[in-house]
Amino acid sequence: xxxxxxxFFKSIFIDNMVFATFLGMCSYLAVSKKVSxxxxxxxxxxxxxAVTVPVNWLLDQYILQPGALKWLGxxxxxxxxxxxxxxxxxxxxATMVQLVEIVVEKFSPALYNSLGIxxxxxxxxxxxxxxxxxxxxxxxxxxxxxxNYGLSSGIGWFLAILAIAAIREKIRYSNVPAPLRGLGxxxxxTGLMAIGFMSFGGMLTGGDEGAKExxxxxxxxxxxxxxxxxxxxxxxxxx
Amino acid sequence: MSLKxxxxxxxxxxxxTKMAPAFNALHTFLYLPNDTTHGGTHIKAxxxxxxxxxxxxxxxxxxxxxxxxxxGYQHYHALGTPVDFLSWDSFSIGLIKVLPLIIVSYGVGLxxxxxxxxxxxxxxxxxxxxxxxxxxxxxxxxxxxxxxxVAVAFGVVIGKEVFGGTGMNILNPALTxxxxxxxxxxxxxxxxxxxxxxxxxRANEIASGANVDVISxxxxxxxxxxxxxxxxxxxxxxxxxxxxSVGETSTFLILLGGLFLIFTKIGSWRIMLSSxxxxxxxxxxxxxVVDAGWVTVSSKFYGLMSTEFWHHLLIGGFAFGTxxxxxxxxxxxxxxxxKWIYGFLVGFISILIRVFNxxxxxxxxxxxxxxxxxxxxxxxYVVQGxxxxxxxxxxxxxx
Numbered sequence: 105x106x107x108x109x110x111x112f113f114k115s116i117f118i119d120n121m122v123f124a125t126f127l128g129m130c131s132y133l134a135v136s137k138k139v140s141x142x143x144x145x146x147x148x149x150x151x152x153x154a155v156t157v158p159v160n161w162l163l164d165q166y167i168l169q170p171g172a173l174k175w176l177g178x179x180x181x182x183x184x185x186x187x188x189x190x191x192x193x194x195x196x197x198a199t200m201v202q203l204v205e206i207v208v209e210k211f212s213p214a215l216y217n218s219l220g221i222x223x224x225x226x227x228x229x230x231x232x233x234x235x236x237x238x239x240x241x242x243x244x245x246x247x248x249x250x251x252n253y254g255l256s257s258g259i260g261w262f263l264a265i266l267a268i269a270a271i272r273e274k275i276r277y278s279n280v281p282a283p284l285r286g287l288g289x290x291x292x293x294t295g296l297m298a299i300g301f302m303s304f305g306g307m308l309t310g311g312d313e314g315a316k317e318x319x320x321x322x323x324x325x326x327x328x329x330x331x332x333x334x335x336x337x338x339x340x341x342x343x
Numbered sequence: 344m345s346l347k348x349x350x351x352x353x354x355x356x357x358x359x360t361k362m363a364p365a366f367n368a369l370h371t372f373l374y375l376p377n378d379t380t381h382g383g384t385h386i387k388a389x390x391x392x393x394x395x396x397x398x399x400x401x402x403x404x405x406x407x408x409x410x411x412x413x414x415g416y417q418h419y420h421a422l423g424t425p426v427d428f429l430s431w432d433s434f435s436i437g438l439i440k441v442l443p444l445i446i447v448s449y450g451v452g453l454x455x456x457x458x459x460x461x462x463x464x465x466x467x468x469x470x471x472x473x474x475x476x477x478x479x480x481x482x483x484x485x486x487x488x489x490x491x492x493v494a495v496a497f498g499v500v501i502g503k504e505v506f507g508g509t510g511m512n513i514l515n516p517a518l519t520x521x522x523x524x525x526x527x528x529x530x531x532x533x534x535x536x537x538x539x540x541x542x543x544x545r546a547n548e549i550a551s552g553a554n555v556d557v558i559s560x561x562x563x564x565x566x567x568x569x570x571x572x573x574x575x576x577x578x579x580x581x582x583x584x585x586x587x588s589v590g591e592t593s594t595f596l597i598l599l600g601g602l603f604l605i606f607t608k609i610g611s612w613r614i615m616l617s618s619x620x621x622x623x624x625x626x627x628x629x630x631x632v633v634d635a636g637w638v639t640v641s642s643k644f645y646g647l648m649s650t651e652f653w654h655h656l657l658i659g660g661f662a663f664g665t666x667x668x669x670x671x672x673x674x675x676x677x678x679x680x681x682k683w684i685y686g687f688l689v690g691f692i693s694i695l696i697r698v699f700n701x702x703x704x705x706x707x708x709x710x711x712x713x714x715x716x717x718x719x720x721x722x723x724y725v726v727q728g729x730x731x732x733x734x735x736x737x738x739x740x741x742x
Contacts, residue, residue: 139720139723267716267717267719267720270719270720270722271513274513274719274722275506275507278507279507279511280505280507281507289505289506292505293513296513296514297716299514299519299522300514300716301713302522302709303692303700303706303709303710303712303713304696304700
């Protein structure tokens with residue numbers, strides 16, 4: 105239970121898709137002009153991530169990993185299909201996005217129109233593929249955690265696009281210098297928002313390690329200084 | 344010729360030229376304009392932006408003076424040769440160390456503001472007046488001046504001017520400056536040495552083999568995090584005879600400043616109150632977790648978690664951040680309901696970061712920055728909720 109909660113908060117705030125890894129920037133920048141469309145896209149991303157990550161987890165466990173094909177029989181035990189990861193993951197993602205597109209078109213034509221090309225483009229949104237690949241590289245141990253990871257990464261992305269959309273609505277009347285209008289200022293805002301999100305960096309894990317490293321370097325430095333001083337003293341004596 | 348007419352003449356002389364905004368700003372900062380408007384209807388109000396800013400600075404002055412005394416007091420205290428708090432010895436150290444910080448902060452910041460005003464051809468905006476005063480109050484006293492200058496330039500240009508100047512920024516500029524310093528020069532901004540004048544130098548001297556006594560300038564938060572207890576009485580914490588950055592130590596004077604801001608209706612009492620509530624709630628949660636026995640002494644969070652919940656209000660920069668920075672009218676939530684939510688989350692997250700994030704003991708700065716990011720979202724939903732409510736009412740009426 106504790107690991108679920110930890111993973112949930114970690115993927116929303118600490119390893120936020122946008123502010124920590126800067127993934128999914130294209131639709132994040134393009135569809136964040138209005139809060140309502142941003143919410144629509146964010147919800148779609150949450151859904152796609154929450155479905156594709158566990159499905160890809162199953163693929164990874166039972167087909168792609170080295171030795172994953174053991175269940176077919178002993179002779180398949182040393183097959184390694186992990187070079188197929190990308191194409192398999194993308195296939196799952198594209199299928200899910202098609203599904204989302206059909207559903208959204210049927211039930212919310214207005215949202216479908218305002219999202220435009222960016223709805224099918226979720227399929228190539230790097231945050232989605234990134235979710236699956238992170239799942240693979242971090243070796244998430246169970247399907248429950250994989251679902252949790254997909255869902256919470258999606259929520260993190262959702263929060264990011266929601267906040268930037270609200271900020272962009274707010275600064276619509278600001279007198280931004282002409283060369284920075286549009287994407288320029290959005291990038292700057294994203295950077296500043298990432299500073300805000302850095303408050304969580306090091307929570308739960310990183311902080312200790314960082315402190316330790318610092319202490320170690322400090323020690324090394326003092327040792328260095330000591331030797332330098334000794335050398336300096338020696339040279340003085342020699343003179 | 345009086346100063347006023349000199350300034351007025353200068354202003355008239357440069358009227359219409361590129362330099363006009365600079366002289367205009369100098370004139371109107373000190374005096375009212377010489378001429379009055381003719382014709383039409385006018386509303387006369389005393390609280391223009393300059394007066395608003397000056398009111399906040401007035402609320403900050405007691406903290407500043409106290410901070411100067413305290414800087415020297417803590418310095419001698421750490422040296423082991425305590426002097427009286429209200430003595431010239433302690434004040435002079437504070438004065439020598441704090442005044443350059445103020446001068447650099449104002450010099451660089453206002454310089455950039457003037458430059459932008461001249462290039463863009465608008466009047467100089469007053470937004471930096473408060474920021475420039477806040478910055479020296481929240482940085483370590485021994486901070487090298489060039490670092491401060493770099494950070495101020497970053498904060499003013501990237502934090503404010505690229506958005507179009509005062510009133511348009513999304514993050515509080517003073518906190519942007521501090522966050523920049525914090526992430527760019529972490530060795531100067533955190534640790535147990537930076538908050539007392541001379542402690543860093545002394546540590547270096549010792550490291551290089553000098554035979555002198557160690558100064559510890561450890562803050563209460565630091566020693567609590569290591570489970571050593573506060574080491575100061577509640578009264579000391581409340582009145583501010585503790586190590587810390589210049590402005591933040593005296594909760595008492597900050598409280599007075601906050602009351603002054605509320606009385607003059609410049610600071611939002613909703614934000615201050617709800618943020619205190621948020622901090623208390625979070626502190627109570629931690630206390631009850633400790634009482635329930637889920638966290639034992641062996642946990643590295645025990646020290647801060649078991650701190651009595653209301654002590655959190657007195658230590659660290661919580662009071663200062665809540666009163667002077669969370670209430671920044673530009674970056675906080677604008678709606679009344681939004682202010683409650685915003686303030687509550689500021690307090691809540693401050694204590695959360697303070698306790699759970701060993702890397703950043705000063706959670707208040709980061710909590711406010713984070714909530715600055717989400718303030719427009721909160722506002723958006725408060726406004727939408729209001730619209731929906733009214734639509735419903737309208738429907739009920741017309742139906």
